[in-house]
Amino acid sequence: MGQRFAPRAFVIATAGFFAAISSNASARPTGEPQACANCHYETEGPLIDLRFDNESPDTGDTVALTLELEAVNAEALRTGMFITVDGGQFVLVEPESTRFAEDGVPTAVLHSEPRDLDGSGQAQFQVEWVAPDQIGVVEFEVWSMTGNSNGDSADDHHATRTYSIAHGCDGVYYHLDTDGDGFGDPESAVLSCDPIDGRIAQGGDCNDADATVNPGATELCNAVDDNCDGEADEGLEPGIYYPDTDNDGYAENFNEPEFTCASEPGYAAEGGDCAPDDPEINPGAPERANGVDDNCNGEIDEDVSSEEGSGGPSSDSDGASGESGGALPGANDDGGDSGGCHVHASERSGWAAVGLWALLLGVGTRRRRSDRRSDRRSIV
Numbered sequence: 001m002g003q004r005f006a007p008r009a010f011v012i013a014t015a016g017f018f019a020a021i022s023s024n025a026s027a028r029p030t031g032e033p034q035a036c037a038n039c040h041y042e043t044e045g046p047l048i049d050l051r052f053d054n055e056s057p058d059t060g061d062t063v064a065l066t067l068e069l070e071a072v073n074a075e076a077l078r079t080g081m082f083i084t085v086d087g088g089q090f091v092l093v094e095p096e097s098t099r100f101a102e103d104g105v106p107t108a109v110l111h112s113e114p115r116d117l118d119g120s121g122q123a124q125f126q127v128e129w130v131a132p133d134q135i136g137v138v139e140f141e142v143w144s145m146t147g148n149s150n151g152d153s154a155d156d157h158h159a160t161r162t163y164s165i166a167h168g169c170d171g172v173y174y175h176l177d178t179d180g181d182g183f184g185d186p187e188s189a190v191l192s193c194d195p196i197d198g199r200i201a202q203g204g205d206c207n208d209a210d211a212t213v214n215p216g217a218t219e220l221c222n223a224v225d226d227n228c229d230g231e232a233d234e235g236l237e238p239g240i241y242y243p244d245t246d247n248d249g250y251a252e253n254f255n256e257p258e259f260t261c262a263s264e265p266g267y268a269a270e271g272g273d274c275a276p277d278d279p280e281i282n283p284g285a286p287e288r289a290n291g292v293d294d295n296c297n298g299e300i301d302e303d304v305s306s307e308e309g310s311g312g313p314s315s316d317s318d319g320a321s322g323e324s325g326g327a328l329p330g331a332n333d334d335g336g337d338s339g340g341c342h343v344h345a346s347e348r349s350g351w352a353a354v355g356l357w358a359l360l361l362g363v364g365t366r367r368r369r370s371d372r373r374s375d376r377r378s379i380v
Contacts (some may be wrong), residue, residue: 221261
């Protein structure tokens with residue numbers, strides 16, 4: 001950074017640095033033409049956002065820049081800034097609170113008065129930048145700090161961030177692709193108007209040392225963000241599972257827990273399998289009449305009818321066994337002729353035969369009694 005300033009600026013920066021480390025120097029409200037980290041040692045903030053009102057300027061265009069800062073430290077009360085650029089020049093739009101780092105050198109601007117943070121811990125600075133007359137890319141390096149009210153710079157917080165912008169061309173970010181998977185490391189991005197040898201335009205690789213990890217990869221159950229979407233094992237239901245040797249969805253016991261995913265074969269989340277080598281026997285199986293405890297509840301053939309699969313007596317309306325009709329006496333159940341009607345012998349037909357014989361017996365008895373009376377009259 002020292003090469004970007006005239007020798008006098010380098011002397012000022014160096015003197016400020018050694019003064020800071022040799023004594024308990026107080027922070028200077030007007031700022032110093034050097035990186036904030038030289039005096040403000042803590043590194044927790046603020047958050048930096050540099051916005052351009054035109055992100056694709058032509059050569060010579062003037063671009064309005066808005067630097068928005070947000071404190072991270074809860075005790076911060078005010079903030080400052082220091083911006084450098086390696087092409088074009090700045091134009092001051094807030095001369096009461098900003099100035100050039102060195103008179104007549106408009107490539108570095110810093111605060112001349114610190115800015116109080118608002119109720120949400122934020123503050124803004126405004127500045128303009130004029131693009132160079134030649135096509136190309138320039139880089140802005142932004143430093144900022146937040147401070148409290150104790151007058152000591154040692155417990156203030158600083159942060160830095162770099163921005164690039166192309167002027168006069170459609171700039172493209174080119175990346176290193178170390179693992180050769182077709183996706184580059186976003187941390188290696190370089191903005192350019194022309195392709196760069198050894199770099200690719202496709203970024204997004206979250207692990208450029210592993211070709212199996214990139215935005216085009218399939219997510220696997222391995223506790224790794226394989227597809228670089230910011231999540232690991234998403235959609236695979238990672239958790240604690242247990243060996244399921246017959247792959248029926250039930251484990252034999254919970255003695256061998258494994259951290260894996262629901263999609264992995266050979267593991268199950270539920271236990272209670274009483275036959276770990278038979279996939280048809282498990283707590284979710286239906287009980288069958290087969291003399292086996294199919295559903296692993298400790299009982300065999302429970303709630304299964306003993307007549308399952310067997311036929312019962314018929315009771316249809318044609319009188320074969322109902323009350324509306326009966327078998328005739330002398331029915332022939334061997335398929336023979338029975339007066340043109342084939343019926344089956346039954347218990348009812350047997351009782352009908354008994355009744356018939358009783359009737360004939362009664363008639364014969366009455367006839368004998370009548371004959372005796374006739375004989376007596378003849379004798380008299």
